[in-house]
Amino acid sequence: MQFTADIMKALLNPVRMRIIQHLILHPTATSGEIAAALSDVPKATLYRHIKKLAQLELLQVAEERPVRGSVERVYRLAPNPQWHGSEEELEQMHQGLFAILLGIMGDFERYFAKQPPPDPAKGDIALTTSTLMLTDDEMRRLSMEMGNVLNPLVENGPAPGRKARKLTFIITPAEAPAAPPEGEEKEDTSC
Numbered sequence: 001m002q003f004t005a006d007i008m009k010a011l012l013n014p015v016r017m018r019i020i021q022h023l024i025l026h027p028t029a030t031s032g033e034i035a036a037a038l039s040d041v042p043k044a045t046l047y048r049h050i051k052k053l054a055q056l057e058l059l060q061v062a063e064e065r066p067v068r069g070s071v072e073r074v075y076r077l078a079p080n081p082q083w084h085g086s087e088e089e090l091e092q093m094h095q096g097l098f099a100i101l102l103g104i105m106g107d108f109e110r111y112f113a114k115q116p117p118p119d120p121a122k123g124d125i126a127l128t129t130s131t132l133m134l135t136d137d138e139m140r141r142l143s144m145e146m147g148n149v150l151n152p153l154v155e156n157g158p159a160p161g162r163k164a165r166k167l168t169f170i171i172t173p174a175e176a177p178a179a180p181p182e183g184e185e186k187e188d189t190s191c
Contacts, residue, residue, distance in 0.1 A: 008096045028062045028076045
């Protein structure tokens, strides 16, 4: 499958992203299982988004099962797409990623605009950045370990004392820091 600007545009939809996130956590799922997990989304809307993701080949039908005279499809994510687009499409992808970052900034704006003003010291928000020196294997392991910690929490439903909290990880390539001259200590850049 080729990663195109159309796919990037489709992924900017929050319902479609939630469907993808559900299938990251659950390797296969029926429309009904996805609907149960995303119970705040009207079923007709959800089914349209599932159909669109399948048309774009982001979802694949893993299995079809006969159920009461009809066919139930079991979906899974398609293998990771490779980018095969023009420079213009790459620019559209860049704009899409920028829109996601603007959405995160909007979340912060809404948080700080609350009345009475929020108290960030209560631990409602956090922001940190670090440059890690990792092999591809170490990066895969880190991603898996983060998933192992977060996956059970993603399944939490509403309950007394629980608040909705958005957690966003952005992983980007970084310039490797220059080695310090011999005899000098490496500067600590951790937050």
